[in-house]
Amino acid sequence: MDIEKWTKLGVEVATEYGLKILGAIIIWIIGSWVIRKLIGGTRAVMTKRGFDESLQKFLLNLIGWVLKILLILVILSQLGIETTSFAAILAAAGLAVGLALQGSLGNFAGGVLLMIFKPIKIGDLIEAQGEIGVVKEIEIFTTKLIGLSNKEIIIPNGALSNGNIVNYSTEGTRRVDLTIGVGYDSDIKKTKEVLMNVLTSNPKVISDPAPTVNVSELADSSINFAVRPWCKTEDYWAVFFESTENIKEALDAAGIEIPYPHQVEIHKNE
Template identity: 75%
Template sequence: MDTQKWIDKGYDLIVDFGPKIIAAILIWIIGNWIIKMVLKGIRKAMTKANYDESLKKFLLNLITWVFKIVLILVVLGTVGIETTSFAAILAAAGLAVGLALQGSLGNFAGGVLIMIFKPFKIGDLIEAQGEVGIVKEIEIFTTKITGLSNREIIIPNGALSNGNIINYTTEGTRRVDLVFGVGYDSDIKKTKEVFSQVLASNPKVLKDPAPTIAVSELADSSINFVVRPWCTAEDYWNVYFGVTEDVKEALDAAGIEIPYPHAVEIQKEG
Protein backbone atom coordinates (compact mmCIF):
# COMPACT_ATOMS: atom_id res chain seq x y z
CA MET A 1 0.00 0.00 0.00
CA ASP A 2 2.76 2.44 1.01
CA THR A 3 4.89 1.42 -1.97
CA GLN A 4 2.09 2.13 -4.39
CA LYS A 5 1.52 5.48 -2.73
CA TRP A 6 5.14 6.51 -3.26
CA ILE A 7 5.03 5.26 -6.85
CA ASP A 8 1.94 7.39 -7.48
CA LYS A 9 3.60 10.44 -5.92
CA GLY A 10 6.72 9.88 -8.04
CA TYR A 11 4.60 9.57 -11.13
CA ASP A 12 2.76 12.79 -10.25
CA LEU A 13 6.09 14.59 -9.73
CA ILE A 14 7.35 13.36 -13.09
CA VAL A 15 4.15 14.45 -14.79
CA ASP A 16 4.20 17.85 -13.05
CA PHE A 17 7.91 18.68 -13.15
CA GLY A 18 9.25 16.49 -15.96
CA PRO A 19 8.26 18.86 -18.78
CA LYS A 20 9.47 21.85 -16.76
CA ILE A 21 12.85 20.25 -16.10
CA ILE A 22 13.20 19.25 -19.75
CA ALA A 23 12.23 22.78 -20.78
CA ALA A 24 14.72 24.25 -18.30
CA ILE A 25 17.52 22.02 -19.66
CA LEU A 26 16.67 23.01 -23.23
CA ILE A 27 16.55 26.70 -22.26
CA TRP A 28 19.95 26.36 -20.54
CA ILE A 29 21.54 24.68 -23.58
CA ILE A 30 19.98 27.02 -26.14
CA GLY A 31 20.59 30.05 -23.91
CA ASN A 32 24.28 29.26 -23.55
CA TRP A 33 24.55 28.82 -27.32
CA ILE A 34 22.84 32.18 -27.91
CA ILE A 35 25.10 33.87 -25.35
CA LYS A 36 28.15 32.38 -27.07
CA MET A 37 27.00 33.68 -30.48
CA VAL A 38 26.16 37.14 -29.10
CA LEU A 39 29.52 37.40 -27.33
CA LYS A 40 31.27 36.34 -30.54
CA GLY A 41 29.52 39.15 -32.43
CA ILE A 42 30.31 41.69 -29.71
CA ARG A 43 33.97 40.58 -29.70
CA LYS A 44 34.19 41.06 -33.48
CA ALA A 45 32.59 44.50 -33.24
CA MET A 46 35.01 45.55 -30.50
CA THR A 47 37.98 44.28 -32.50
CA LYS A 48 36.76 46.14 -35.59
CA ALA A 49 36.32 49.32 -33.52
CA ASN A 50 39.88 48.85 -32.21
CA TYR A 51 38.90 48.76 -28.55
CA ASP A 52 41.67 48.64 -25.99
CA GLU A 53 42.46 45.00 -25.09
CA SER A 54 41.98 45.49 -21.34
CA LEU A 55 38.64 47.25 -21.91
CA LYS A 56 37.55 44.52 -24.32
CA LYS A 57 38.24 41.73 -21.81
CA PHE A 58 36.56 43.60 -18.97
CA LEU A 59 33.40 44.39 -20.95
CA LEU A 60 33.15 40.84 -22.31
CA ASN A 61 33.42 39.39 -18.81
CA LEU A 62 30.84 41.86 -17.51
CA ILE A 63 28.41 41.11 -20.35
CA THR A 64 28.93 37.37 -19.90
CA TRP A 65 28.02 37.53 -16.21
CA VAL A 66 24.94 39.65 -16.89
CA PHE A 67 23.72 37.19 -19.53
CA LYS A 68 24.44 34.21 -17.28
CA ILE A 69 22.50 35.71 -14.35
CA VAL A 70 19.52 36.47 -16.61
CA LEU A 71 19.66 32.93 -18.02
CA ILE A 72 19.79 31.38 -14.54
CA LEU A 73 16.75 33.42 -13.47
CA VAL A 74 14.85 32.31 -16.58
CA VAL A 75 15.75 28.65 -15.94
CA LEU A 76 14.67 28.87 -12.29
CA GLY A 77 11.41 30.51 -13.31
CA THR A 78 10.78 27.75 -15.85
CA VAL A 79 11.20 25.07 -13.17
CA GLY A 80 8.69 26.92 -11.02
CA ILE A 81 10.97 28.56 -8.46
CA GLU A 82 9.90 32.07 -7.50
CA THR A 83 12.56 34.45 -8.88
CA THR A 84 11.10 37.73 -7.63
CA SER A 85 13.01 37.46 -4.36
CA PHE A 86 16.23 36.69 -6.24
CA ALA A 87 15.77 39.74 -8.44
CA ALA A 88 15.04 41.91 -5.39
CA ILE A 89 18.18 40.66 -3.64
CA LEU A 90 20.30 41.30 -6.73
CA ALA A 91 18.84 44.80 -7.11
CA ALA A 92 19.47 45.61 -3.45
CA ALA A 93 23.01 44.26 -3.65
CA GLY A 94 23.66 46.26 -6.81
CA LEU A 95 22.36 49.44 -5.17
CA ALA A 96 24.51 48.89 -2.07
CA VAL A 97 27.61 48.23 -4.14
CA GLY A 98 26.88 51.25 -6.34
CA LEU A 99 26.58 53.57 -3.34
CA ALA A 100 29.70 52.16 -1.70
CA LEU A 101 31.75 52.42 -4.88
CA GLN A 102 30.29 55.63 -6.27
CA GLY A 103 33.67 57.26 -6.86
CA SER A 104 35.19 54.08 -8.29
CA LEU A 105 32.25 53.59 -10.64
CA GLY A 106 32.69 57.17 -11.85
CA ASN A 107 36.35 56.44 -12.55
CA PHE A 108 35.40 53.19 -14.29
CA ALA A 109 32.88 54.99 -16.50
CA GLY A 110 35.53 57.61 -17.28
CA GLY A 111 38.02 54.88 -18.20
CA VAL A 112 35.48 53.27 -20.52
CA LEU A 113 34.81 56.61 -22.24
CA ILE A 114 38.54 57.30 -22.64
CA MET A 115 39.18 53.88 -24.15
CA ILE A 116 36.20 54.15 -26.51
CA PHE A 117 36.63 57.72 -27.77
CA LYS A 118 40.46 57.79 -27.47
CA PRO A 119 41.13 61.51 -26.78
CA PHE A 120 44.76 60.40 -26.31
CA LYS A 121 46.87 57.28 -26.52
CA ILE A 122 49.98 55.91 -24.87
CA GLY A 123 52.98 58.08 -25.80
CA ASP A 124 50.97 61.29 -26.32
CA LEU A 125 52.00 64.50 -24.58
CA ILE A 126 48.93 65.85 -22.80
CA GLU A 127 47.96 68.54 -20.33
CA ALA A 128 45.09 67.71 -17.96
CA GLN A 129 44.06 68.37 -14.36
CA GLY A 130 46.88 70.90 -14.01
CA GLU A 131 49.55 68.35 -15.03
CA VAL A 132 51.65 68.00 -18.18
CA GLY A 133 53.26 64.74 -19.17
CA ILE A 134 53.52 61.79 -21.54
CA VAL A 135 50.83 59.11 -21.25
CA LYS A 136 52.41 55.99 -19.80
CA GLU A 137 49.45 53.69 -19.16
CA ILE A 138 45.65 53.82 -19.53
CA GLU A 139 43.87 51.62 -17.01
CA ILE A 140 40.21 51.06 -16.19
CA PHE A 141 40.17 53.38 -13.18
CA THR A 142 43.25 55.62 -13.61
CA THR A 143 45.63 56.98 -16.22
CA LYS A 144 49.36 57.22 -15.53
CA ILE A 145 51.47 59.94 -17.13
CA THR A 146 55.16 60.70 -16.80
CA GLY A 147 55.67 64.35 -15.87
CA LEU A 148 58.30 66.59 -17.39
CA SER A 149 60.54 66.05 -14.35
CA ASN A 150 60.17 62.26 -14.71
CA ARG A 151 57.47 62.04 -12.02
CA GLU A 152 54.79 59.38 -12.28
CA ILE A 153 51.42 61.13 -12.08
CA ILE A 154 48.26 59.08 -11.53
CA ILE A 155 45.00 60.80 -12.51
CA PRO A 156 41.55 59.29 -11.78
CA ASN A 157 39.72 58.65 -15.04
CA GLY A 158 36.49 60.21 -13.73
CA ALA A 159 38.12 63.61 -13.30
CA LEU A 160 40.17 63.17 -16.47
CA SER A 161 37.18 62.39 -18.70
CA ASN A 162 35.13 65.29 -17.28
CA GLY A 163 37.87 67.92 -17.54
CA ASN A 164 39.70 69.71 -20.32
CA ILE A 165 42.40 67.72 -22.09
CA ILE A 166 45.04 69.35 -24.28
CA ASN A 167 46.74 66.83 -26.55
CA TYR A 168 49.98 68.29 -27.91
CA THR A 169 50.79 65.20 -29.98
CA THR A 170 47.64 64.90 -32.11
CA GLU A 171 48.61 67.52 -34.68
CA GLY A 172 52.27 66.48 -34.71
CA THR A 173 53.64 70.03 -34.39
CA ARG A 174 53.67 72.69 -31.68
CA ARG A 175 54.22 76.43 -31.66
CA VAL A 176 56.78 77.77 -29.19
CA ASP A 177 55.66 81.14 -27.84
CA LEU A 178 58.58 83.32 -26.71
CA VAL A 179 58.74 86.99 -25.74
CA PHE A 180 61.97 89.05 -25.79
CA GLY A 181 62.39 92.68 -24.80
CA VAL A 182 65.03 95.06 -26.18
CA GLY A 183 65.91 98.65 -25.38
CA TYR A 184 64.08 101.60 -26.95
CA ASP A 185 67.22 102.70 -28.77
CA SER A 186 67.37 99.37 -30.63
CA ASP A 187 66.69 99.20 -34.35
CA ILE A 188 63.51 97.19 -34.90
CA LYS A 189 64.48 95.91 -38.35
CA LYS A 190 67.93 94.82 -37.20
CA THR A 191 66.45 93.10 -34.14
CA LYS A 192 64.05 91.15 -36.32
CA GLU A 193 66.96 90.06 -38.53
CA VAL A 194 68.80 88.76 -35.46
CA PHE A 195 65.76 86.72 -34.41
CA SER A 196 65.34 85.37 -37.96
CA GLN A 197 69.00 84.28 -38.12
CA VAL A 198 68.70 82.48 -34.77
CA LEU A 199 65.62 80.57 -35.92
CA ALA A 200 67.13 79.75 -39.31
CA SER A 201 70.25 78.31 -37.70
CA ASN A 202 68.30 75.98 -35.40
CA PRO A 203 67.79 72.62 -37.18
CA LYS A 204 64.80 71.72 -34.99
CA VAL A 205 62.80 74.79 -36.02
CA LEU A 206 60.43 73.98 -38.89
CA LYS A 207 60.43 76.04 -42.06
CA ASP A 208 56.73 75.30 -42.64
CA PRO A 209 54.75 76.75 -40.98
CA ALA A 210 56.95 79.81 -41.03
CA PRO A 211 57.80 81.38 -37.67
CA THR A 212 56.25 84.65 -36.57
CA ILE A 213 58.37 87.60 -35.43
CA ALA A 214 56.55 90.81 -34.51
CA VAL A 215 56.48 93.73 -32.09
CA SER A 216 53.85 92.89 -29.47
CA GLU A 217 54.12 95.71 -26.96
CA LEU A 218 55.76 99.04 -26.26
CA ALA A 219 56.33 98.44 -22.55
CA ASP A 220 57.58 100.85 -19.90
CA SER A 221 61.25 100.07 -20.42
CA SER A 222 61.43 97.79 -23.47
CA ILE A 223 60.15 97.00 -26.92
CA ASN A 224 58.72 93.48 -26.62
CA PHE A 225 58.87 91.05 -29.54
CA VAL A 226 56.92 87.82 -29.91
CA VAL A 227 59.01 85.07 -31.49
CA ARG A 228 56.93 82.02 -32.43
CA PRO A 229 58.76 79.18 -34.17
CA TRP A 230 57.15 75.79 -34.94
CA CYS A 231 58.64 72.39 -34.16
CA THR A 232 57.64 68.77 -33.69
CA ALA A 233 55.94 67.93 -30.39
CA GLU A 234 58.92 65.99 -29.08
CA ASP A 235 61.35 68.87 -29.84
CA TYR A 236 59.31 71.51 -27.99
CA TRP A 237 61.55 71.97 -24.95
CA ASN A 238 64.77 71.66 -26.98
CA VAL A 239 63.58 74.53 -29.20
CA TYR A 240 62.28 76.55 -26.25
CA PHE A 241 65.53 76.43 -24.29
CA GLY A 242 67.83 76.44 -27.33
CA VAL A 243 66.27 79.49 -28.99
CA THR A 244 66.18 81.39 -25.69
CA GLU A 245 69.91 80.85 -25.16
CA ASP A 246 70.83 81.57 -28.78
CA VAL A 247 68.80 84.81 -28.79
CA LYS A 248 70.67 86.11 -25.76
CA GLU A 249 74.05 85.42 -27.37
CA ALA A 250 72.96 86.83 -30.75
CA LEU A 251 71.62 90.06 -29.22
CA ASP A 252 74.84 90.53 -27.24
CA ALA A 253 76.92 89.97 -30.39
CA ALA A 254 74.81 92.49 -32.32
CA GLY A 255 75.14 95.09 -29.57
CA ILE A 256 71.40 95.14 -28.89
CA GLU A 257 70.62 95.79 -25.25
CA ILE A 258 68.24 93.67 -23.19
CA PRO A 259 66.81 96.01 -20.53
CA TYR A 260 67.05 95.09 -16.89
CA PRO A 261 66.09 96.94 -13.71
CA HIS A 262 68.52 99.64 -12.58
CA ALA A 263 68.90 100.90 -9.06
CA VAL A 264 69.39 104.65 -8.70
CA GLU A 265 71.12 105.83 -5.51
CA ILE A 266 70.45 109.41 -4.45
CA GLN A 267 72.68 110.90 -1.82
CA LYS A 268 71.69 114.03 -0.02
CA GLU A 269 74.44 116.26 1.34
CA GLY A 270 74.05 117.04 4.98
Protein backbone atom coordinates in the same frame (compact mmCIF):
# COMPACT_ATOMS: atom_id res chain seq x y z
CA MET B 1 5.62 -1.87 1.90
CA ASP B 2 3.28 -1.02 -0.97
CA ILE B 3 5.70 -1.26 -3.87
CA GLU B 4 3.02 -0.46 -6.40
CA LYS B 5 2.12 2.73 -4.53
CA TRP B 6 5.72 3.94 -4.36
CA THR B 7 6.35 2.99 -7.96
CA LYS B 8 3.33 4.94 -9.04
CA LEU B 9 4.46 7.93 -6.95
CA GLY B 10 7.94 7.71 -8.41
CA VAL B 11 6.57 7.67 -11.93
CA GLU B 12 4.40 10.71 -11.19
CA VAL B 13 7.30 12.63 -9.68
CA ALA B 14 9.59 11.65 -12.54
CA THR B 15 6.94 12.63 -15.06
CA GLU B 16 6.26 15.98 -13.42
CA TYR B 17 9.81 17.05 -12.53
CA GLY B 18 11.70 15.05 -15.14
CA LEU B 19 10.19 17.08 -17.95
CA LYS B 20 11.02 20.29 -16.06
CA ILE B 21 14.59 19.18 -15.45
CA LEU B 22 14.92 18.12 -19.08
CA GLY B 23 13.53 21.51 -20.15
CA ALA B 24 15.96 23.27 -17.81
CA ILE B 25 18.90 21.34 -19.30
CA ILE B 26 17.78 22.20 -22.84
CA ILE B 27 17.36 25.87 -21.88
CA TRP B 28 20.86 25.89 -20.33
CA ILE B 29 22.44 24.35 -23.45
CA ILE B 30 20.64 26.66 -25.87
CA GLY B 31 21.10 29.70 -23.61
CA SER B 32 24.83 29.06 -23.20
CA TRP B 33 25.20 28.74 -26.98
CA VAL B 34 23.31 32.02 -27.53
CA ILE B 35 25.45 33.78 -24.90
CA ARG B 36 28.65 32.60 -26.58
CA LYS B 37 27.40 33.84 -29.95
CA LEU B 38 26.41 37.23 -28.48
CA ILE B 39 29.77 37.59 -26.73
CA GLY B 40 31.63 36.65 -29.91
CA GLY B 41 29.60 39.09 -32.02
CA THR B 42 30.10 41.88 -29.48
CA ARG B 43 33.84 41.20 -29.37
CA ALA B 44 34.04 41.37 -33.18
CA VAL B 45 32.19 44.71 -33.24
CA MET B 46 34.42 46.17 -30.51
CA THR B 47 37.58 45.01 -32.29
CA LYS B 48 36.38 46.44 -35.60
CA ARG B 49 35.65 49.81 -33.98
CA GLY B 50 39.01 49.90 -32.23
CA PHE B 51 37.87 49.56 -28.62
CA ASP B 52 40.68 49.43 -26.08
CA GLU B 53 41.61 45.84 -25.14
CA SER B 54 41.17 46.40 -21.40
CA LEU B 55 37.73 47.94 -22.02
CA GLN B 56 36.79 44.98 -24.22
CA LYS B 57 37.68 42.46 -21.52
CA PHE B 58 35.81 44.36 -18.82
CA LEU B 59 32.63 44.92 -20.86
CA LEU B 60 32.57 41.38 -22.24
CA ASN B 61 32.92 39.91 -18.74
CA LEU B 62 30.18 42.23 -17.47
CA ILE B 63 27.84 41.32 -20.33
CA GLY B 64 28.62 37.61 -19.85
CA TRP B 65 27.77 37.67 -16.14
CA VAL B 66 24.53 39.61 -16.69
CA LEU B 67 23.37 37.18 -19.39
CA LYS B 68 24.28 34.16 -17.26
CA ILE B 69 22.31 35.53 -14.29
CA LEU B 70 19.29 36.07 -16.54
CA LEU B 71 19.68 32.52 -17.88
CA ILE B 72 19.78 31.10 -14.34
CA LEU B 73 16.60 33.01 -13.44
CA VAL B 74 14.87 31.58 -16.51
CA ILE B 75 15.96 28.04 -15.54
CA LEU B 76 14.75 28.48 -11.96
CA SER B 77 11.42 29.67 -13.31
CA GLN B 78 11.26 26.60 -15.56
CA LEU B 79 11.79 24.39 -12.50
CA GLY B 80 8.83 26.07 -10.81
CA ILE B 81 10.87 28.13 -8.32
CA GLU B 82 9.55 31.61 -7.61
CA THR B 83 12.08 34.07 -9.06
CA THR B 84 10.46 37.32 -7.92
CA SER B 85 12.33 37.27 -4.63
CA PHE B 86 15.61 36.58 -6.40
CA ALA B 87 15.06 39.54 -8.69
CA ALA B 88 14.23 41.77 -5.71
CA ILE B 89 17.39 40.65 -3.89
CA LEU B 90 19.53 41.32 -6.96
CA ALA B 91 17.96 44.77 -7.43
CA ALA B 92 18.53 45.67 -3.77
CA ALA B 93 22.11 44.42 -3.93
CA GLY B 94 22.72 46.43 -7.10
CA LEU B 95 21.31 49.58 -5.51
CA ALA B 96 23.44 49.13 -2.40
CA VAL B 97 26.59 48.56 -4.43
CA GLY B 98 25.79 51.55 -6.63
CA LEU B 99 25.35 53.87 -3.64
CA ALA B 100 28.54 52.60 -2.01
CA LEU B 101 30.59 52.99 -5.17
CA GLN B 102 29.30 56.27 -6.57
CA GLY B 103 32.79 57.70 -7.06
CA SER B 104 34.16 54.48 -8.54
CA LEU B 105 31.20 54.17 -10.91
CA GLY B 106 31.78 57.77 -12.04
CA ASN B 107 35.42 56.94 -12.73
CA PHE B 108 34.38 53.77 -14.56
CA ALA B 109 31.95 55.74 -16.74
CA GLY B 110 34.70 58.29 -17.39
CA GLY B 111 37.09 55.51 -18.41
CA VAL B 112 34.53 54.06 -20.81
CA LEU B 113 34.02 57.50 -22.40
CA LEU B 114 37.78 58.03 -22.77
CA MET B 115 38.24 54.65 -24.42
CA ILE B 116 35.28 55.05 -26.76
CA PHE B 117 35.73 58.67 -27.92
CA LYS B 118 39.56 58.65 -27.61
CA PRO B 119 40.29 62.33 -26.86
CA ILE B 120 43.69 61.08 -25.71
CA LYS B 121 45.84 58.04 -26.43
CA ILE B 122 48.97 56.48 -25.00
CA GLY B 123 52.02 58.62 -25.82
CA ASP B 124 50.11 61.93 -26.03
CA LEU B 125 51.43 64.95 -24.15
CA ILE B 126 48.43 66.45 -22.35
CA GLU B 127 47.54 69.01 -19.73
CA ALA B 128 44.61 68.18 -17.44
CA GLN B 129 43.58 68.76 -13.83
CA GLY B 130 46.54 71.09 -13.34
CA GLU B 131 49.07 68.46 -14.44
CA ILE B 132 51.19 68.09 -17.59
CA GLY B 133 52.54 64.75 -18.71
CA VAL B 134 52.72 62.00 -21.32
CA VAL B 135 49.90 59.44 -21.20
CA LYS B 136 51.36 56.16 -19.97
CA GLU B 137 48.23 54.04 -19.50
CA ILE B 138 44.45 54.46 -19.70
CA GLU B 139 42.78 52.08 -17.27
CA ILE B 140 39.13 51.53 -16.38
CA PHE B 141 39.17 53.82 -13.33
CA THR B 142 42.31 55.95 -13.67
CA THR B 143 44.72 57.36 -16.25
CA LYS B 144 48.46 57.38 -15.60
CA LEU B 145 50.76 60.14 -16.86
CA ILE B 146 54.51 60.48 -16.79
CA GLY B 147 55.26 64.05 -15.68
CA LEU B 148 57.97 66.25 -17.15
CA SER B 149 60.28 65.37 -14.26
CA ASN B 150 59.63 61.62 -14.76
CA LYS B 151 57.10 61.37 -11.93
CA GLU B 152 54.00 59.21 -12.24
CA ILE B 153 50.71 61.11 -12.10
CA ILE B 154 47.43 59.25 -11.54
CA ILE B 155 44.20 61.08 -12.43
CA PRO B 156 40.70 59.63 -11.78
CA ASN B 157 38.89 59.14 -15.07
CA GLY B 158 35.72 60.81 -13.78
CA ALA B 159 37.52 64.10 -13.22
CA LEU B 160 39.54 63.70 -16.42
CA SER B 161 36.54 63.09 -18.68
CA ASN B 162 34.51 65.93 -17.12
CA GLY B 163 37.32 68.51 -17.16
CA ASN B 164 39.27 70.39 -19.80
CA ILE B 165 41.97 68.45 -21.64
CA VAL B 166 44.72 70.17 -23.62
CA ASN B 167 46.28 67.67 -26.02
CA TYR B 168 49.61 68.95 -27.34
CA SER B 169 50.21 65.89 -29.54
CA THR B 170 47.09 65.86 -31.69
CA GLU B 171 48.34 68.22 -34.41
CA GLY B 172 51.94 66.98 -34.38
CA THR B 173 53.45 70.48 -34.19
CA ARG B 174 53.72 73.15 -31.51
CA ARG B 175 54.58 76.82 -31.39
CA VAL B 176 57.28 77.98 -28.99
CA ASP B 177 56.40 81.35 -27.46
CA LEU B 178 59.38 83.49 -26.45
CA THR B 179 59.46 87.14 -25.40
CA ILE B 180 62.80 88.87 -25.94
CA GLY B 181 63.42 92.43 -24.68
CA VAL B 182 66.12 94.75 -26.07
CA GLY B 183 67.12 98.30 -25.19
CA TYR B 184 65.44 101.35 -26.69
CA ASP B 185 68.70 102.28 -28.40
CA SER B 186 68.54 99.10 -30.49
CA ASP B 187 67.69 99.11 -34.19
CA ILE B 188 64.37 97.30 -34.62
CA LYS B 189 65.02 96.00 -38.14
CA LYS B 190 68.49 94.74 -37.25
CA THR B 191 67.16 93.07 -34.09
CA LYS B 192 64.40 91.32 -36.04
CA GLU B 193 66.97 90.11 -38.57
CA VAL B 194 69.25 88.71 -35.86
CA LEU B 195 66.36 86.94 -34.12
CA MET B 196 65.03 85.48 -37.37
CA ASN B 197 68.49 84.21 -38.33
CA VAL B 198 68.68 82.34 -35.02
CA LEU B 199 65.36 80.64 -35.72
CA THR B 200 65.97 79.73 -39.37
CA SER B 201 69.43 78.33 -38.61
CA ASN B 202 68.00 75.80 -36.13
CA PRO B 203 67.23 72.55 -38.01
CA LYS B 204 64.52 71.66 -35.49
CA VAL B 205 62.51 74.77 -36.40
CA ILE B 206 60.12 73.92 -39.25
CA SER B 207 59.37 76.23 -42.17
CA ASP B 208 55.63 75.55 -42.38
CA PRO B 209 54.19 77.32 -40.46
CA ALA B 210 57.01 79.83 -40.81
CA PRO B 211 58.60 81.36 -37.69
CA THR B 212 57.72 84.97 -36.93
CA VAL B 213 59.38 87.85 -35.08
CA ASN B 214 57.31 90.94 -34.26
CA VAL B 215 57.39 93.87 -31.84
CA SER B 216 54.83 93.00 -29.18
CA GLU B 217 55.23 95.73 -26.58
CA LEU B 218 56.97 99.01 -25.81
CA ALA B 219 57.63 98.26 -22.17
CA ASP B 220 58.99 100.54 -19.46
CA SER B 221 62.63 99.71 -20.08
CA SER B 222 62.67 97.54 -23.21
CA ILE B 223 61.29 96.89 -26.65
CA ASN B 224 59.75 93.42 -26.42
CA PHE B 225 59.71 91.06 -29.40
CA ALA B 226 57.31 88.12 -29.76
CA VAL B 227 59.53 85.33 -31.11
CA ARG B 228 57.42 82.43 -32.44
CA PRO B 229 59.21 79.40 -33.95
CA TRP B 230 57.27 76.22 -34.83
CA CYS B 231 58.57 72.69 -34.33
CA LYS B 232 57.52 69.08 -34.03
CA THR B 233 55.86 68.29 -30.71
CA GLU B 234 58.72 66.08 -29.55
CA ASP B 235 61.23 68.89 -30.23
CA TYR B 236 59.41 71.55 -28.20
CA TRP B 237 61.75 71.78 -25.22
CA ALA B 238 64.87 71.41 -27.35
CA VAL B 239 63.80 74.37 -29.51
CA PHE B 240 62.77 76.36 -26.42
CA PHE B 241 66.13 76.01 -24.66
CA GLU B 242 68.31 76.18 -27.78
CA SER B 243 66.56 79.29 -29.05
CA THR B 244 66.87 81.04 -25.70
CA GLU B 245 70.59 80.36 -25.50
CA ASN B 246 71.34 81.10 -29.17
CA ILE B 247 69.39 84.38 -29.07
CA LYS B 248 71.45 85.64 -26.13
CA GLU B 249 74.71 84.80 -27.92
CA ALA B 250 73.54 86.32 -31.23
CA LEU B 251 72.40 89.58 -29.61
CA ASP B 252 75.68 89.89 -27.75
CA ALA B 253 77.63 89.31 -30.97
CA ALA B 254 75.57 91.97 -32.75
CA GLY B 255 76.10 94.48 -29.95
CA ILE B 256 72.38 94.61 -29.11
CA GLU B 257 71.76 95.18 -25.42
CA ILE B 258 69.34 93.10 -23.39
CA PRO B 259 68.28 95.54 -20.66
CA TYR B 260 68.29 94.69 -17.00
CA PRO B 261 67.33 96.73 -13.92
CA HIS B 262 69.70 99.62 -13.20
CA GLN B 263 70.00 101.70 -10.08
CA VAL B 264 71.15 105.29 -10.56
CA GLU B 265 72.73 107.24 -7.68
CA ILE B 266 72.71 111.03 -7.79
CA HIS B 267 75.21 112.88 -5.58
CA LYS B 268 74.47 116.55 -4.96
CA ASN B 269 77.35 118.87 -4.08
CA GLU B 270 76.54 121.28 -1.29
